[in-house]
Amino acid sequence: MQDLRNQPINTPLAEEVVKYNYADKMEEWQYQMSNQVNTLEELKKYINITPGEEKAIEETTARWGTTPYFASLMDPNNSNCPVRKQVVPSIHEQNNLYGIENYLVYKENRSGDEERPDTIARQYRDRIAFTVVNKCGIYCRHCFRKELVVDKSLQLRFDVDEGLEWIREHTELREVLVTGGDPLLLSDEKIDYIICKLREIPHIEMIRFGSRLPIVLPHRITKGLQRVLGRYHKVPIWLNTQCNHANEITEKTAESVWALLTCGVNVGNQAVLLKGINDDKKSFKELHQKLLNIRIRPYYVFYLEPAPGIDHFRTPVEKGAELIRDTIRGHTSGLAQPMYVIATKIGKIPLMPDYYIVEKDEEKYTLQNYRGEITTIPNIHEDETADSPLH
Ligand SMILES: *Cc1c(COP(=O)(O)O)cnc(C)c1O
Ligand code: SF4
Numbered sequence: 001m002q003d004l005r006n007q008p009i010n011t012p013l014a015e016e017v018v019k020y021n022y023a024d025k026m027e028e029w030q031y032q033m034s035n036q037v038n039t040l041e042e043l044k045k046y047i048n049i050t051p052g053e054e055k056a057i058e059e060t061t062a063r064w065g066t067t068p069y070f071a072s073l074m075d076p077n078n079s080n081c082p083v084r085k086q087v088v089p090s091i092h093e094q095n096n097l098y099g100i101e102n103y104l105v106y107k108e109n110r111s112g113d114e115e116r117p118d119t120i121a122r123q124y125r126d127r128i129a130f131t132v133v134n135k136c137g138i139y140c141r142h143c144f145r146k147e148l149v150v151d152k153s154l155q156l157r158f159d160v161d162e163g164l165e166w167i168r169e170h171t172e173l174r175e176v177l178v179t180g181g182d183p184l185l186l187s188d189e190k191i192d193y194i195i196c197k198l199r200e201i202p203h204i205e206m207i208r209f210g211s212r213l214p215i216v217l218p219h220r221i222t223k224g225l226q227r228v229l230g231r232y233h234k235v236p237i238w239l240n241t242q243c244n245h246a247n248e249i250t251e252k253t254a255e256s257v258w259a260l261l262t263c264g265v266n267v268g269n270q271a272v273l274l275k276g277i278n279d280d281k282k283s284f285k286e287l288h289q290k291l292l293n294i295r296i297r298p299y300y301v302f303y304l305e306p307a308p309g310i311d312h313f314r315t316p317v318e319k320g321a322e323l324i325r326d327t328i329r330g331h332t333s334g335l336a337q338p339m340y341v342i343a344t345k346i347g348k349i350p351l352m353p354d355y356y357i358v359e360k361d362e363e364k365y366t367l368q369n370y371r372g373e374i375t376t377i378p379n380i381h382e383d384e385t386a387d388s389p390l391h
Contacts, residue, residue: 029219033137033185037087038065047076047084056089062150064089066138070216073247082245082277086140092312093141099308104147104154107305107345118156119163123347127175129210130163131156132194134181137216140242142274142313144305144343149181160190164197171203179210184220192228199235209239214267214296215248218256230263240268240299244278246286254294261295268299271338273320274313285327288336298338303351305343317342317351325353330370 026034037043040057057064066087075081079088105111108121108129116122121129131148139150147154167173176198184191198204213220229237239260243249257267269291271278278284288298301324304314320340328337341348359366364376 027219027222027224029213029217029222032067032069032217032219035068036065037068037071038063043071043088046071047074047088049088050079052091053079053088056091056093059091060089060093062089062093062146063139063152064141064150067217069219069252070138070248073250080276081247082283083247085277086142086244086274087138089141090312093309095311096308097311098306098314099311100306101308102147102154103305103307104145107144107343109345117159117162117166119158119160120166123345125172127177128167128170128173129177129179130167131179131181132158132160132163132183133186134158135185136180136182137185137213137220140212142272142304142310144307144310145181146307146309160194164194164201167198167204168201174203174205175208176204176206177208177210182211182213183209184211184213184225188222188224188228191225195228195237199233204235206235207237209237210241210270211239212242214239214241214256214260215243215253218250218252221256221259226259226263229260229265232264236264236266238266238268240270241296242270242272243287243291243296244271244274245283246290249290249294257295266297267295268297269338270300270302271298272302272304272313273315273323273340274304275315277313279315279319279323281323281327284323285332288328288338289332292333292336298336300348301338301340303340303342321351321353325355325370329353 037046040049040054043049043057064087070083071087074084074087078084100106109123110116110121114122119131121131134149134152134156136149143150148156167176178194183194186194195207198207243253260267271287273279278287291298301320303317303320304310324337324340339350340352341350356367356369357365358368358374360379362379364379366374366376368374
């Protein structure tokens with residue numbers, strides 16, 4: 001109850017949540033999941049819906065909705081609210097200019113030469129994505145896995161044991177990224193099972209979870225889950241979440257991150273660059289500062305992938321690099337700087353700002369800082385270093 005009072009609550013529903021929870025002994029997160037805000041009627045308790053939003057909801061065949069907690073972070077009177085735009089379907093989802101049909105099959109190399117279980121997506125030699133569920137705490141309108149998660153046009157077989165067996169056979173792997181959907185929506189028992197089984201495989205050196213729940217359902221980080229994640233083990237657990245705007249961060253988020261950190265789980269962020277949500281200087285800088293403020297380390301900012309029906313969120317490719325140049329590097333803590341990447345079917349490709357090297361000749365590099373000031377460093381050639389007294 002205390003937790004929710006710290007939020008901008010737009011609805012009396014939050015109070016009901018607590019009462020029901022108390023009466024029923026259901027965990028808060030389970031209550032939140034079984035009461036997703038995913039009907040027009042429910043949504044109207046949170047926001048004053050516009051005719052355009054109403055039309056989009058009536059016409060969509062895709063999954064949409066989120067937890068009551070995350071819904072309460074929407075601005076009831078502003079349809080441009082950065083939280084609201086990630087939650088509420090838009091009529092623009094019916095347009096498709098740059099999106100690739102069957103995107104996930106294409107992107108995750110699912111139709112390639114290597115035989116793999118449905119749960120395994122592979123782009124690299126030493127690590128794979130292990131897709132264990134197709135449910136989420138929010139059905140993000142910009143989701144690049146939308147064919148699996150939002151539209152449900154792609155059906156995968158979530159056979160965890162089959163996936164584990166494949167991982168066991170592939171001794172070149174050293175890391176498994178457990179993803180979905182949202183893997184933290186599985187029960188504590190199921191998560192415990194996956195972690196234990198992975199840790200039994202001698203070549204697996206680390207486990208990474210991808211979960212939006214610390215942001216959209218921070219209540220999920222319960223004492224029970226802490227027990228599952230928190231035992232000391234030489235195979236560490238890392239977690240990357242997704243937060244796209246500072247308005248998604250509350251006291252409750254900070255507490256859930258602390259709960260993860262105190263049981264030894266490092267928390268990073270993977271944001272998506274979204275037009276009209278975080279592609280302005282103020283939002284971009286604030287997001288990254290606030291993430292650090294609650295102990296989340298910015299890891300990636302993704303250029304929007306070419307999944308179908310999400311073009312209305314698309315920015316020019318250079319945008320992310322420009323925002324890092326203009327608001328992060330030099331302007332604020334270096335720890336706040338994410339790597340800007342485009343995720344492609346041949347892996348993630350960094351697209352960082354390239355203003356630093358103004359000139360390069362045989363003798364020196366001329367470098368520029370964030371203020372446009374110039375300095376030089378010598379241009380060292382490989383063959384010279386070989387003879388240098390330092391080597
Ligand atoms: C993103 C991704 C990874 C992890 O890449 P990192 O650069 O290590 O974060 C691994 N496998 C697949 C299939 C991915 O999409
Ligand atoms: S939480 Fe992740 S997988 Fe789920 S809808 Fe959002 S972006 Fe897609």
